[in-house]
Amino acid sequence: MGQDQTKQQIEKGLQLYQSNQTEKALQVWMRVLEKTTDPAGRFRVLGCLITAHSEMGRYKDMLKFAVVQIDTARELEDPDYLMESYLNLARSNEKLCEFQKTISYCKTCLNMQGTTVSLQLNGQVSLSMGNAFLGLSIFQKALECFEKALRYAHNNDDKMLECRVCCSLGSFYTLIKDYEKALFFPCKAAELVNDYGKGWSLKYRAMSQYHMAVAYRKLGHLADAMECCEESMKIALQHGDRPLQALCLLCFADIHRSRADIQTAFPRYDSSMSIMTEIGNRLGQIQVLLGVAKCWVIQKELDKALEGIEKAQELAEGLGNKLGLLKLHCLCEGIYRTKGQQRELRDHVVKFHECVEEMELYCGMCGESIGEKNNQLQALPCSHFFHLKCLQTNGTRGCPNCRRSSMKPGFV
Ligand SMILES: [Zn+2]
Ligand SMILES: [Zn+2]
Incomplete structure (x- = not known):
């Protein structure tokens, strides 16, 4: 398959994809991948396959294609292609909740000497990196990345x-x-x-x-x-978007739980869990397990709640998701207090505070915690964030955390 036919077939796949005939589109693209003799065409068709598999939640396949795409980019010896393929590798890892890997591949991208074309990808790289930091509960770095991404978005319209x-x-x-x-x-x-x-x-x-x-x-x-x-x-x-379906089901379940309608919540948590498991969204699985555990607590089935919490804890530790761990310890605290088990209660109180310390989740002005209850926050240009009311009453000294920037609020 030569250059022209490759181009034509990729286009045909795109049209099928846009009219929701996803499987047919995939068939066309896979054939191109197999038959094409044009390396640039191979690179492009891999890009299509990566996007499609990402949207369907087939993240392991997405990762496989991203790896092949890097080889193709190397063959082409083109820095722009190489950066794009590394971004795809980073994104695949982000979707699979491999946050450390995501960050390291994003850094690889940012260190590449691309042309102006690939510089436009920097915004997307920053976004992916921010999402990974968020997964690891490293909030200030996450905010820094999002702010950068937003700046790229504005500059490039x-x-x-x-x-x-x-x-x-x-x-x-x-x-x-x-x-x-x-x-x-x-x-x-x-x-x-x-x-x-x-x-x-x-x-x-x-x-x-x-x-x-x-x-x-x-x-x-x-x-x-x-x-x-x-x-x-x-x-x-309509779009067969499995990842979003899982998130929506989780949200529906949470809404029903907020209404104390536990019987309606449970089956939605179950459906969400089975999709989250199928696509490999472990962060989502933690959220589901937390929601289910809270339902059991409402129903006073404390041992059942603890069972789910244990599973969630394993997942959160595996991912390095500290906020998840904090929430789990918090939930355990309440359960063991009710059960009157003092030793376990103390354990979880200690671990809870360790998590707070590690995440530096307190306001550098008043020393009170951030993220325990609904509070209005404001970030400074250095991406450190504080209670809004503390910033408003604090006059014009530099940032209390790093002292390096003005007190003008950042725009995130
Ligand atoms: Zn404060
Ligand atoms: Zn600061």
């Missing part, structure tokens, strides 16, 4: 990237419990979709709606949460 960063910022603020910001950023993403997204894939709309749903639930606006989550799920089902 890249609205799609901006939209994705806003969704990640939604996750960030959900985790450290500034629920106003957790809602603000996904709303901003939804606005971008409305204003610029006519030609975009619907997944951007679905993604922003999902993140809005999460924030609405945390704020206690359950009807709004339900509406956004339903909208997101509808698109996820």
Whole structure:
């Protein structure tokens, strides 16, 4: 298969893919991969296969194609191709929750001497790196990366990237419990979709709606949460977007749990868990197990709760997800207090505080914790973040954590 035919067949696959005939598109692309004699065409078709497998949640296949793509890029001896393929490798690892690897491949990307074309990828590299830091609960570094990604998006007028960063910022603020910001950023993403997204894939709309749903639930606006989550799920089902389906099911379950409707929550947690397991989203599995454990606690089935917590703890330790561990210790504390088991209770209190220390989850101004309850936060340009009220009453000294920057609020 020569250059022209390769190009034509890739295009044919794209059209099939865009009209939701995913399996047919994959067949066409796989044939190109097998038959083409054009290395640049091979590189492109691998890119298509990587994107498609990512969207379907087939992350292990995504990783396999990314590795082949790197070899192809080396053959082509083109720095732009090489950087793009390393970004794909980083992303595959991010999806598989291999956060340390993600960060190291992102650093490889950023150190590459590409041309201006590949410099435009820096924003996406920063986003992926930020997501990985978030998975490891290294919050300041995550925020630094998101801010960088946002700057690239603005400088290159890249609205799609901006939209994705806003969704990640939604996750960030959900985790450290500034629920106003957790809602603000996904709303901003939804606005971008409305204003610029006519030609975009619907997944951007679905993604922003999902993140809005999460924030609405945390704020206690359950009807709004339900509406956004339903909208997101509808698109996820139409597109066979398994990863998003799993997240929506988790969100539905959490909404029902918030309504104390445990019987409706359980089957949704189960469905979410089976997809999370199938696609290998271990971070998602921790969330599901946490939700289920909270349901058991509500039903006063403490031993069943502890069973799930143990599984979640193993996963969180494996991933290096410290915030997950913190939440689990917190839940255990309550359970052992109820059971009156003092020794276990003390163990978990100690471990809980170790997690807080490690994540530096306290405000450098008042010394109080961050992320324990809903609190308004503000980041400085150095990406250190504080209680908003502490910054407002603190005058104009430099950042109390690093002392290096002005007190002007950063824009995330
Ligand atoms: Zn404070
Ligand atoms: Zn600072």
